[in-house]
Amino acid sequence: MSHTITVAQGDGIGPEITEAVLRILDAAQCGLTYDRIDVGEKVYLQGNSSGIPAEAWDTLRRNPVFLKGPITTPQGSGYKSLNVTIRKTLGLYANVRPCRSFHPYVKTMHPNMDVVVVRENEEDLYAGIEHRQTTDVYQCLKVLSIPGTEKIIRYAFEYAHRNGRKKVTCLVKDNIMKVTDGMFADMFRRVGKEYPGLQQEVQIIDIGTARVATQPDRYDVIVTLNLYGDIISDVTAELTGSVGMAGSANIGDRISMFEAIHGSAPDISGMNIANPSAMLNAAGMMLVHLGMPEKAELIQNAWLCTLEDGIHPADIYREGVSKVKAGTKEFADAVIERLGKLPKVLEPVHAKGGEMPAYVYERPVVKRQLCGIDLFVCDPDSTPNELAEKLLKASHGMLKLKLITNRGVKVWPDGFPETFCTDHWRCRFVGPEVEVDMDKATYQAVGTKQVIQLMQLLEKAHIEVVKTENLYLFDGVRGFSLGQGE
Numbered sequence: 001m002s003h004t005i006t007v008a009q010g011d012g013i014g015p016e017i018t019e020a021v022l023r024i025l026d027a028a029q030c031g032l033t034y035d036r037i038d039v040g041e042k043v044y045l046q047g048n049s050s051g052i053p054a055e056a057w058d059t060l061r062r063n064p065v066f067l068k069g070p071i072t073t074p075q076g077s078g079y080k081s082l083n084v085t086i087r088k089t090l091g092l093y094a095n096v097r098p099c100r101s102f103h104p105y106v107k108t109m110h111p112n113m114d115v116v117v118v119r120e121n122e123e124d125l126y127a128g129i130e131h132r133q134t135t136d137v138y139q140c141l142k143v144l145s146i147p148g149t150e151k152i153i154r155y156a157f158e159y160a161h162r163n164g165r166k167k168v169t170c171l172v173k174d175n176i177m178k179v180t181d182g183m184f185a186d187m188f189r190r191v192g193k194e195y196p197g198l199q200q201e202v203q204i205i206d207i208g209t210a211r212v213a214t215q216p217d218r219y220d221v222i223v224t225l226n227l228y229g230d231i232i233s234d235v236t237a238e239l240t241g242s243v244g245m246a247g248s249a250n251i252g253d254r255i256s257m258f259e260a261i262h263g264s265a266p267d268i269s270g271m272n273i274a275n276p277s278a279m280l281n282a283a284g285m286m287l288v289h290l291g292m293p294e295k296a297e298l299i300q301n302a303w304l305c306t307l308e309d310g311i312h313p314a315d316i317y318r319e320g321v322s323k324v325k326a327g328t329k330e331f332a333d334a335v336i337e338r339l340g341k342l343p344k345v346l347e348p349v350h351a352k353g354g355e356m357p358a359y360v361y362e363r364p365v366v367k368r369q370l371c372g373i374d375l376f377v378c379d380p381d382s383t384p385n386e387l388a389e390k391l392l393k394a395s396h397g398m399l400k401l402k403l404i405t406n407r408g409v410k411v412w413p414d415g416f417p418e419t420f421c422t423d424h425w426r427c428r429f430v431g432p433e434v435e436v437d438m439d440k441a442t443y444q445a446v447g448t449k450q451v452i453q454l455m456q457l458l459e460k461a462h463i464e465v466v467k468t469e470n471l472y473l474f475d476g477v478r479g480f481s482l483g484q485g486e
């Protein structure tokens with residue numbers, strides 16, 4: 001079966017490595033035709049701040065499998081990341097990055113590592129919702145959704161199951177972010193029950209990263225949130241010995257993008273010394289995605305044979321191990337010559353194909369009840385007690401002032417004099433009959449009218465509210481975190 005894919009050569013070393021990879025795909029008779037688009041530096045410099053021209057979106061919709069060379073983002077503000085634009089606009093929710101060692105051919109401290117990082121690609125702090133609220137305080141919203149979380153976790157388990165992997169590790173910071181990361185970890189445990197054949201563990205991201213960096217062979221498939229995944233996948237790629245080796249896939253429901261993890265390497269552009277391996281490995285993932293796992297195996301095993309024969313591009317060339325320092329073109333020729341051969345020392349690639357099951361989200365029926373409000377107040381002059389006094393006086397008991405925090409730490413009632421306070425206060429108002437012990441709290445329903453009246457009373461008293469956040473119960477369960485020390 002023939003497929004037309006969308007191809008962008010990219011910038012810097014992009015054209016060299018892309019052409020090398022396409023030559024290998026053609027030699028392996030993958031039956032691909034290429035619809036080419038221009039993205040990147042040239043497009044940015046023509047005044048398109050996203051780096052992708054309008055007509056390229058139509059090409060991507062027509063040919064939804066996209067092999068993309070690395071691009072150069074011009075220096076200066078105003079240029080938006082092309083990758084982030086493509087990922088978010090086209091709903092490429094899963095970023096998959098396999099990182100494997102090629103010992104003894106590529107120098108690494110971890111000869112046995114073979115880790116796949118599955119990173120959520122659309123949500124988290126990358127939602128890009130940031131504000132400066134007061135003179136002192138800036139914020140960036142961390143947005144996680146149930147469907148976004150369920151989708152990435154199902155993808156990770158399914159990937160592990162199909163590819164004969166043994167274990168899936170979920171990395172979160174749910175000891176601190178109990179509501180958001182807690183939801184991610186709970187979802188992992190819930191979906192994990194459907195995969196009893198896979199070992200499963202949840203680890204805290206900080207110790208998890210330290211262990212990934214020192215004992216990567218303890219890990220198999222890792223699933224994590226966007227920001228943690230961004231960091232951990234660079235750690236794992238670096239551990240294998242060279243950024244020139246790892247490819248990545250950005251998977252969406254309809255459109256998917258495959259690329260090297262490295263950038264456009266302008267320092268070596270046009271010199272025929274770039275290593276095309278990362279883009280070749282990305283192309284291997286693309287072939288599996290297209291339902292041609294046997295072609296992915298053919299190419300990747302020929303590539304492993306090339307490494308075993310000591311034919312190495314400059315970035316991995318080592319005296320005593322390597323035999324030939326191969327240019328980009330010559331390295332591609334060597335891979336083509338070895339098509340059909342299997343590696344003898346390195347574990348051969350066994351690629352598994354097949355479409356991932358479509359994800360269908362059924363929104364649960366949940367009773368949502370307003371039970372209070374967090375008012376974020378700008379006040380550069382008051383102490384916590386002075387602010388509490390002002391709020392109590394102004395609110396006339398409309399709702400009950402439950403606590404005041406500053407940068408999340410409780411400062412009223414019973415705050416500590418040592419706590420440093422900025423000009424930005426979170427003032428929690430709840431229904432009048434809430435019990436004091438929050439663990440046993442019974443929250444009273446609060447009406448929107450009461451909240452509006454409270455805001456009007458504070459306005460009259462010249463108390464400046466810079467943001468509000470409603471407090472809800474979902475089927476009676478608290479949908480908000482407690483203040484530190486609450």
Ligand code: NAD
Pocket residue numbers: 013069070071072073074083243244259260261262263264265266267268273274275276277278315
């Ligand atoms: P880079 O990955 O391009 O280069 C880092 C170092 O690794 C350089 O010394 C480079 O020569 C080397 N290197 C990278 N790929 C190589 C390969 N295939 N073979 C041999 N050596 C290789 O990172 P950078 O220098 O920070 O960024 C350069 C440009 O790439 C920037 O404009 C950046 O925004 C862009 N970038 C693009 C992507 C992408 O398109 N996905 C990713 C990262 C960076």
